[in-house]
Amino acid sequence: MTATDRLRDLLQDKYADRIAEWERAGAFPDDVASGLADTGVLGAMVPAEHGGTAWSHRAYGEANRLVAQHSCGLQSLLTVHGMVTSALNRSGSVPMRAELAELAAAGTVAAFALTEAAAGSDVRALRAAAEPAPDGWRLTGTKRWVSFGQIAGLFLVFANTPDGDAAFAVRRDDPGVRITPEAVTAGFRASRLAILDLDGCEVGPERLVGRPGFGLTQVGGRALVLGRMCVAFGSVGLAETALNAALARLDQPGPTGRRLRDHQLLRGLVADAVVAARGARLLAESAADALDARAEWAVSETLAAKLAASRAATVAAGVSAQIHGAEGLVEDGPVHRRVCDARVMEVIEGNTQLVQDLLADQVLARWRAESRPGDRRSR
Amino acid sequence: MPVRVTADEARSVVLDYLERFLDDVEGIDDTPLITGGLLDSLVVVQLIDHLQQSFDIAVADEDLELSNFDSVNAIVGLVARKTGGS
Ligand SMILES: Cc1cc2nc3c(=O)[nH]c(=O)nc-3n(C[C@H](O)[C@H](O)[C@H](O)COP(=O)(O)OP(=O)(O)OC[C@H]3O[C@@H](n4cnc5c(N)ncnc54)[C@H](O)[C@@H]3O)c2cc1C
Numbered sequence: 001m002t003a004t005d006r007l008r009d010l011l012q013d014k015y016a017d018r019i020a021e022w023e024r025a026g027a028f029p030d031d032v033a034s035g036l037a038d039t040g041v042l043g044a045m046v047p048a049e050h051g052g053t054a055w056s057h058r059a060y061g062e063a064n065r066l067v068a069q070h071s072c073g074l075q076s077l078l079t080v081h082g083m084v085t086s087a088l089n090r091s092g093s094v095p096m097r098a099e100l101a102e103l104a105a106a107g108t109v110a111a112f113a114l115t116e117a118a119a120g121s122d123v124r125a126l127r128a129a130a131e132p133a134p135d136g137w138r139l140t141g142t143k144r145w146v147s148f149g150q151i152a153g154l155f156l157v158f159a160n161t162p163d164g165d166a167a168f169a170v171r172r173d174d175p176g177v178r179i180t181p182e183a184v185t186a187g188f189r190a191s192r193l194a195i196l197d198l199d200g201c202e203v204g205p206e207r208l209v210g211r212p213g214f215g216l217t218q219v220g221g222r223a224l225v226l227g228r229m230c231v232a233f234g235s236v237g238l239a240e241t242a243l244n245a246a247l248a249r250l251d252q253p254g255p256t257g258r259r260l261r262d263h264q265l266l267r268g269l270v271a272d273a274v275v276a277a278r279g280a281r282l283l284a285e286s287a288a289d290a291l292d293a294r295a296e297w298a299v300s301e302t303l304a305a306k307l308a309a310s311r312a313a314t315v316a317a318g319v320s321a322q323i324h325g326a327e328g329l330v331e332d333g334p335v336h337r338r339v340c341d342a343r344v345m346e347v348i349e350g351n352t353q354l355v356q357d358l359l360a361d362q363v364l365a366r367w368r369a370e371s372r373p374g375d376r377r378s379r
Numbered sequence: 380m381p382v383r384v385t386a387d388e389a390r391s392v393v394l395d396y397l398e399r400f401l402d403d404v405e406g407i408d409d410t411p412l413i414t415g416g417l418l419d420s421l422v423v424v425q426l427i428d429h430l431q432q433s434f435d436i437a438v439a440d441e442d443l444e445l446s447n448f449d450s451v452n453a454i455v456g457l458v459a460r461k462t463g464g465s
């Protein structure tokens with residue numbers, strides 16, 4: 001039995017009802033991660049030497065797809081937790097890496113704190129500041145929309161130092177940290193979003209992750225590549241569940257014996273949604289394989305997967321809602337929830353238009369690389 | 380083991396790479412690439428991967444200084460040091 005099989009069984013047998021209840025209530029419990037910890041999924045991006053389970057990107061993607069079939073909000077825990085643990089493993093100091101075991105196995109959640117009120121898609125507009133202090137750094141600034149910020153034990157915070165942008169590991173109980181609940185969003189509404197205020201928060205030198213000048217690239221940029229892969233797989237999971245619900249409804253006999261499946265216009269909607277979802281799944285799997293192989297254009301493939309999958313989620317959730325009529329509009333029902341969750345998929349880890357822009361850069365670069373007669377040395 | 384790379388070889392690989400994303404790479408040897416906003420953050424990540432693969436070198440955390448990456452000349456110098464060239 002593989003780790004993903006175990007996760008699938010656990011979700012089905014033990015968690016399906018509870019997850020549905022948490023979604024209805026609009027809040028995951030404080031210890032939501034401890035159940036997941038048993039499956040090893042929280043240590044997936046951490047090597048064994050630091051207490052992790054070292055899954056491939058493909059396996060982690062699959063885990064994201066499976067969790068999203070039950071709850072996209074819970075799947076987003078895997079997105080941010082995976083991003084932060086992989087960043088700490090790659091760029092963290094020796095003492096911070098030694099703490100990865102706790103994040104990998106003990107159910108402590110790691111959160112990703114990049115966005116600010118005036119720095120969403122445009123991360124270069126970052127205002128949070130980190131000043132060198134006698135014994136480390138002093139951080140000041142306000143981070144918004146931090147998924148699971150209400151319950152996280154550790155935050156990866158991005159801030160400007162005098163030598164450029166950088167990332168820091170901040171603990172929930174560090175001095176000068178204030179956490180307040182964020183406005184509840186229509187999608188991912190149980191994800192316990194928080195506002196993170198840092199008011200002269202002093203941390204030791206070991207909390208610097210990576211190097212000043214490389215926070216948004218080596219740490220944040222790489223984390224976002226993984227995050228986009230997770231969002232792609234999560235979106236596929238959402239699209240597949242929405243489609244299944246739509247198909248079940250289409251196949252139900254109506255009062256006169258006629259089924260919705262006999263309406264040609266609906267057949268067209270479903271066919272398009274299936275193509276979108278199936279195509280997105282293949283792109284997501286291809287991107288994960290490219291990341292596992294460290295392939296040259298893996299970044300480009302990941303952008304393509306995120307773009308296609310988040311849009312497939314929107315299409316499939318919309319079709320499902322239409323087919324469900326009034327039932328599709330019940331405020332805390334699963335059909336409408338998927339519509340709201342799909343909206344989030346098109347905003348987080350790069351909104352649809354930004355991802356289109358980045359992908360266009362990539363495909364043009366690839367075209368240039370492949371269509372050039374030869375390299376500079378031979379010209 | 381990295382193979383010794385001359386500065387000219389390193390420069391041509393770096394310029395070839397930058398040409399994928401920038402329209403004109405002639406005369407940009409000292410232009411700030413990162414702090415000048417010429418390269419998107421994802422492209423910087425890809426550039427570092429490309430250097431590691433092309434020259435069989437490992438870019439370690441200690442190497443991540445703007446003075447090693449912010450211009451073509453800086454990168455050429457880093458590659459030369461890493462490959463034992465000059
Ligand atoms: C449920 C949820 C969870 C989140 N979790 C986190 C988290 O854990 N950590 C974190 O740091 N942030 C998180 N965020 C924040 C999220 O990353 C930002 O909302 C996102 O980056 C967009 O920023 P913004 O909301 O400021 O919108 P803006 O940047 O103002 O963009 C608004 C719209 O403008 C358009 N637009 C923006 N830029 C461009 C462009 N370059 N080209 C073309 N069009 C563009 C797009 O249509 C975009 O949707 C979360 C958000 C939500 C809703």
